Amino acid sequence: MELTPQEQLHMAFPGRSRQIDQILGFMGEPWAPTPPAMLINGNSSLGKTAVVKSILSTMLGHTTPSRYAFLDCVECHTPRLIFEHAIYQLQNAPKKTRLTTCAESQQEHGTLDGVKDSSWTTTKDAVQAQASNTTRPGREPRKRKRAVSHEQPIWSKCENVNEFVEWCRKICDSDTPQAQETSGVTYGGSSRKQDTRYLILDRAERLRDTAPALIPVLMRLQELTGRNICVILITTIVWEKFRSKTGGYEPIILNFPQYSKAETIAILKRDLPVGGDEELYMRFVDLVYDVFQRNCKDLNEIRHLVALLYPLYIKPIKEGKAQRSEALKLHKHIQAYFVEAMDKLYLREISSAEWSDRTLASSAGSHSGKIDSTLGDSASRRLAIGAPGSERAMMTAVDVQNTFDLPYYTKFILIASFLASYNPPRLDMRYFAKVSNQGGKMTKRAKQSAAKKHGHDQMGSKLRQQLLGPKTFPIERMLAIFYSILDEDVEENINVHTQIASLVSLRLLQRVTPMDKLDSIKCKCSVSYDTIKTLAKSTKFEIDKYLYDFV
């Protein structure tokens, strides 16, 4: 059964048929005139880039030189890079996403697959990093390869808009040599049929910082060049943020809406591990979706969760503690993990690859320890593990923040700076003066009354220092507090200032005064309350007694 490219695209992207149709309609025939510019917006992970990319490679991927240039504005962070990359891509053959030796239909399929593989998954994810290493070689090696095997790729210099416009004309005219143009500028409509060139800028919001003057130019590139060029911007923010002061041409806006439940599940279904039980898997996916969808709209995050939690879900089955049909039992079993996963949502303290390695290591003893290495897919590898004793591995991620250790006195310096940053100086006398009888400890009631007196309650106590962040303090004040909270006498030989300098270089203290100023240094403490609490605990110092207006 032969599918049309359009149907193939629909198959590849569940829930995006309407958008695909709209973009295809927008493009029309290869030579059809298009509107000058289009803006595609929508939240992250809605398939904007993937859809556009695969549409282009399916519809225009076979023409040489390429009819489109796909640029990422993060990669091309100066106008010059944008110009040169665009020219390079438009002058050379389009990138093939996969093997070129397959039969035509297979190749088509492969192209779609490859795009799907790499773009559906988040780039930040280690899972994807693994996958893309095997399925899609990166940009750099490819370029080098081609340079060796084929003719030298042409890399043209282009420094400014003027040259770029000229280049665009040249490139567009390259396929119609018979119609030589002398004036270069068309006043009326030229009816010559030229294939439309597409210039796609991904993450276009970056353009506003890197090349603000370029946006109006791109919007009317078609008018400026007088050629059939269409600019497509892909971004997560709304067009209003792109408008410049003097205004300009407005693009057509196409919005990618959020996926519905059915669509999300259809996408998740593609991640079904090799040889997995589809019914069980779908039940699990349904469960994950219901639990997480309110708070996690990011499809990639849900996919990550599914891949992470599915092995745990089916573990009781593997161990023979439960049957496949016992949904309730399985549900109860997984619930605790859901709660923990909820707390770690989006955080990715350890990468999923690391996590799977860890489960692997801990399972090696009890399990046979053999992974089926032929299964390249990391998800299926995780499935193959299914070993006991490892379930907590994900949860007990190393708390990097709280493991660092400091010398004893340095800890106190840090605590003293924290106090100096968050306590008002006027109360120092009360807290830290050793001469007074009350020993500097404020009672809880005194604290509250002080807070009330300061008028904090009217503002809903949102202006307390705890919430406002650290204040700067002079080093001398901090040192005074340091000597006060340290019960014993400090030995002569410890060089306090060296310690301060090393804290600054560790970024635990932030020096506010410039480096060339040696007198009256001022600092800020940039350590969080939680960290300082663990630090204080390790030195058996009761920090809460000294903090003013903290909860």
Place this chain on the structure above:
Amino acid sequence: MATEECVALAKSAILARLAERALPPALVGLEEQYKKVLSLMKRTIEMGESNSCLLLGPRGTGKTMIVRQALTELEKQFRISDNAMEQDDGRKDFMVIQLNGMVQTDDRMALKEIMRQLSREGESEMGETNTTFSDSLPSLLTFLKAGTREQYPIIFILDEFDLFAQHTKQSLLYNLFDVAQSADWPIAVIGVTCRMDALELLEKRVKSRFSHRHYYTFPPSSYHDYVEVCQNALYITAKDLHIHREDGSKEADQEVKEVFIKDFNRRVNMLFEDGGFAKVVQRIFDLMKDVRGFYRLCETTFLVVRVQQFGPVAELSRTSPYLLPSQFYESGLQQRVDNKTELLKGISLLELSLLIAIKQLVERDMTSFNFEMVYDEYKDFMDTAVVRGSSTSTLGLGSGGSMVSSDGVSLRLYKKAVALKAFEHLAEAELLRPADASSKGPKEYRMMRVMLDSSQISDVVLKHRDCPTIIARWAARR
């Protein structure tokens, strides 16, 4: 067969017009300005007069269109054609040099472009030899000044004129106007800009050399005029369908085409008589009076139309070869959608909660806030909600501070780190902005401002797909 061809041609003609690459069949409401600009250019060409003028008007009112129309007209009259190669007996009556302030961002570049366009016209050999500004300017000037009245006139079109005025010293403008005034080489300098105060940007010495001729264009003043302009863009003409009167070879074909044109234009008229369609157009007119607004509507309509029957274009032509009003309704709606709310519909419950917390803060006159404050507000709410909730309903989803609210939705207090991610996501979507440009220190304490109205936030809560009632009630609270 012929009809299909007609439809395809008509479509591409109209699309080109909507994309502003082709000119509409007629100028509507701009005849006056057009005549003046044309006669100015004509005098330069015919009598060797040097002239300068400015075309001012808001965006989308047809300034560039006037110039382009005038140039095509002159091209017709004075017969310099694209195939200048064939008749290189030197009978070229005028040259056009087009510059755009957005493209030629400084004088050096502009000069280079002038050289390039000149040398392509075969007029000057100095094209690539001079690279620096100080070298090429004198050579261009001596070149221009050496000329006499008998020289080929040059017409300079300076699009985005105001940007040229922002170049340092305005030396390009000064020299151009100077040449225009000294009446050596006949040139016409035509500036086009949307800045009404463009004249004020000129330095005194530049201003005094400018002829002070300016023409204004305005958006159509009444709805009737607006409709006329819009209608004009959709009409098709004989030229669009490539009917050449000269070759009478395909008589029958031509007839079909003419019938099609008549029919199509009649349908366009009918379209504008349709009530629903008129409402959509009226709305655009009321909002911005901009013809481009209508153009975009049409373009989106073409999107939708072609969606319905993409594959075989032939199918389209047989079933609905004409524009139908109903096709415009949907795209009219689509245009009206506020994309910000559209984006906001897709935010998660946690992000929504943070937004509500922000709203609560803003309503207490705390316009700038940091993450810690927002999280504290959010925590306060969740604490009370959980306390209230746990007394009435059972704990859902096991332990960990989560609870099931009355409508069966689990609410839970998220850890600070997770909430910070959500907060950052809001900032990434530019719903939040840093209050001051460069604030150092931990990001939790960076002061931010919200880019939404508190009513907009309430709106989001109402429109959110599945917002638990307890959150909605919190949002409504003052």
